[in-house]
Amino acid sequence: MNATIDWLDDPEVFRVNQLEAHSDHVIYGSKSEINTASSRIQSLNGIWKFKYSKNAQSRPVDFYKKDFDSSDFDEIAVPGHIELAGYDKIHYINTMYPWEGHEFRRPPFTTASIAQTKGLFSQAEYNPVGSYLTTFRLDEKMKQEKVSIHFAGVEQAMYIWLNGHFIGYAEDSFTPAEFDLTPYLEEENQMAVEVHKRSTAAFIEDQDFFRFFGIFRDVTLIAKGKNHLADIWLRPKLDETLQHGQLEMDIQIENILPDSEVHLRIFDPTERKIYEEKLVLTASLSHRVDLGKVELWGHFQPRLYRIELETRKDEEVTEYTHYPFGFRKIEIKDKIMYLNGKRLIINGVNRHEWHPEKGRAITLEDMERDVRIIKNAHINGVRTSHYPNQIAWYYLCDQAGIHVMAETNLESHGSWQKMGAFEPSYNVPGNIPQWRENVLDRAKTNFETLKNHTSILFWSLGNESYAEENIRLMNDYYKEKDPDRLVHYEGNFPNPRFEETISDMKSCMPPQKMFVSILKKKHKNLLFYANICMIWAIH
Template sequence: MQANLQWLDDPEVFRVNQLPAHSDHHYYHDTAEFKTGSRFIKSLNGAWRFNFAKTPAERPVDFYQPDFDATDFDTIQVPGHIELAGYGQIQYINTLYPWEGKIYRRPPYTLNQDQLTPGLFSDAADNTVGSYLKTFDLDDAFKGQRIIIQFQGVEEALYVWLNGHFIGYAEDSFTPSEFDLTPYIQDQGNVLAVRVYKRSTAAFIEDQDMFRFSGIFRDVNILAEPASHITDLDIRPVPNANLKSGELNITTKVTGEPATLALTVKDHDGRVLTSQTQTGSGSVTFDTMLFDQLHLWSPQTPYLYQLTIEVYDADHQLLEVVPYQFGFRTVELRDDKVIYVNNKRLVINGVNRHEWNAHTGRVISMADMRADIQTMLANNINADRTCHYPDQLPWYQLCDEAGIYLMAENNLESHGSWQKMGAIEPSYNVPGDNPHWLAAVIDRARSNYEWFKNHPSIIFWSLGNESYAGEDIAAMQAFYKEHDDSRLVHYEGVVYTPELKDRISDVESRMYEKPQNIVAYLEDNPTKPFLDCEYMHDMGNSLGGMQSYNDLIDKYPMYQGGFIWDFIDQALFVHDPITDQDVLRYGGDFDDRHSDYEFSGDGLMFADRTPKPAMQEVKYYYGLHK
């Protein structure tokens, strides 16, 4: 198969040769590697050779050939944004598409046109291109194994070659993309070529309120899989009605040769609670395990059990060890139309959190993530909406450990397709009811579910943000309901299409709704509990009216709290030659017209993670309903 540039123009082509999404578990050769690191993972982070092209027509066409002369290429750091490395245009924009007012462009298969638009992005003057090259050798532990490459985040369209052979294509900037390199891998001198386009048809459904970057902005790893390997782990801990006992069901997917799987579950103190052995390949399911004297997971006591599965070959040689922490908890929407977690009414003291670092943009570190967790705990914040995309893989484990509820959101926002300068005008809304966009958004729901399905911190799946609503989003909800009965589903945009409210969202979710309007809803025989998915827009000297929302919590059980917009400013440090100081710059400060200017600065913290005075209000009022 050869790469096709026209895939950029087609919403029905969003993954080619990409491996199926799976659980986010780690695997090691033995337990000693839990501390030293797995021999089965090799990071390709660091310096890559790089070429920047302003348009697809200017790209180095054959750069992926092993004998290509790349002496004129620059060097770029991975992970990193192309724009922050000095190429292209830094641009922030809120609701509109970034090309509006410059290029006429509409989503394919809309406006009564049942066709593609040739050259929509593949021959576009505003579609910058990054061509990356990396040479690597295989470590001894990798030789003779199945070799997978994992890109944890690439914005926005990704083509991959190895040693001159086309490997695959992927979109969906914020979920991992994996490809099998095995047919073309060499022990030494491998040439990995990656081409990243800033825009494809995915741009119509990745129109989030954020700086618009491109490039390989999350980790890149080479993974080796032993002869028998657990590719997926599905953990189903279910408390009984008394919340004192429960059962655990675990299913794995094993690739390669049939293997023996030895499972052990320990409590937080390391005591063995149960063990079991199963043999097989493909889908391997363990017998139901019963638990007495459960410790429930909650924000107050985020109790995690330790699962370990050892994989042995036919000669009982240990091939790999898979550890995973999991928790028991319940999430229920009862007949009284109130959400309960572990038999207690749910109160969300939440924030919306973009991933951000003032120096590196959406390239954030473990230190950044841990600092955010500590800030949340210190200020009585008990919930995070991953606005408006899946976060880096470690974030979900950190929230499990800290007891932070998660609303795990899909990478979906098509704001510019239905709201124009404040007016609701969905004439070319996508995904809408459009069958040509259905597979792409279902794939995004599937990826979000598969990667993060085992995390007790996730109590809501969120279908996306500000994308209006239609049959395609209803189908996303149906996907989650079919696969997961342990969580609820959230979506705000159905407020504009009330005829779909019985099929989309378990909650009445609104943005920036006035307290008196919430009261009117709650006193009018409502059908769903109410949740503010965005409120208290913390821009300028905002956040002075928290008490009026807090009072609703005490008066109306169906009012379940909300998520403040938002947690941290999106701003970048720039050196000012006049003052000779590093200063923070916001939307509109980079000659990036058009712009929503300081709308990028509406966080509870400045972009350098310094809390604003408003954080004091949050700590006080959120502390009243811990």
């Protein structure tokens, strides 16, 4: 397949050759590697060659070819924002799209688009491009395995090539994009990545924040060997007394060797082994374990159990992973929210990933600092406004007992609210079929990546994107896949037709007294979400 620049203009093209989203577990060659480094992972972070171009027409089109002369390229740090490396310009905007007042654009397939989408971004006079180049050799232990490349976050549209071969295309700036590199690997490898600041994804990534672009999260190579643990879905269950627990699990295995086994071990919060079993390895494995009386996970006592999975052939370990999990139950009864049978009152914040010098390219130390601030402020909940955060953040929240609202990467504020008025004539995703799979894929990737985190009590459909059929389908997707969690959406208030079919709760940016009075008349039980007074009202 050959890449085409026209994909930037088409909301129906948002992923090409991407591997399916899967759980965020880390794989190791053996258990001993958890204290050092995984032999299955190789980082490509560091200094890359780089060329900035004002638009697609002026970019070095053939830079991905192995014989291309890149001697005039600069250098740039990966991960990081292109703007903070001295290129382009830092741009902040809230509701409107960043091109308003400069260029006329409407989302494709809306009545206001005038059916003109060709060249919308691909031929724009201003739509900067970053051309990245790096070379690498595979670590010795990875050379005989299938190898994929994992981009944790690239803003906003990305084409990649390996050794001159087109590998794939991705949008969705804040969820992982993974591609198989195996057929094109050589002894010495050249990776080329072309990042465009804007594509049709810009219509649904209109968050209230600084607009950056570039490879701003980690880039890693992953070696997937024999008996590969491809996906894990852990579902801790409590009985009616909230005292006894079961662990249901579904495990997907790839590249299975005959007569292989998976060794399963479970440890309690004190790291005492409480369960062990060997199972015959199959491509799709479901299992349930009765653990008897269990300790509950909560804000003040975030008790975490741990599962180990180890695939083996003839007693030789082929792959290992482990994952923390906790027992807790979130539910709504009589319009009141309960966690583990006790009323839950959220004292929460809407948190952006942010550092005053690094922007959104934050580190683990930055996240650990935020957790300390949150705990010291007696905050018990975080909404990942308004996009999926770095994966490490959810592990930290599991450990710290922070209740998480895991938001999907969706905001189309500029498509329906103009100068404060509700005017959805070109709202996306709306009811438009050509935008449906795009936003459903964002929900799917968010869920599949993060589904095992105990701290996630709520899935959020996004922010300020109005409410129509496509968002209702996102709501239905989460409900069908994960009925044990609640679903939140902030944007159904402007369109009351969807008040009862989207979201388990209501929320809105309030200072309007009228809005508060309406809610009090319709809903006697309100749940207050701190920081800019985000109000949740339980149906």
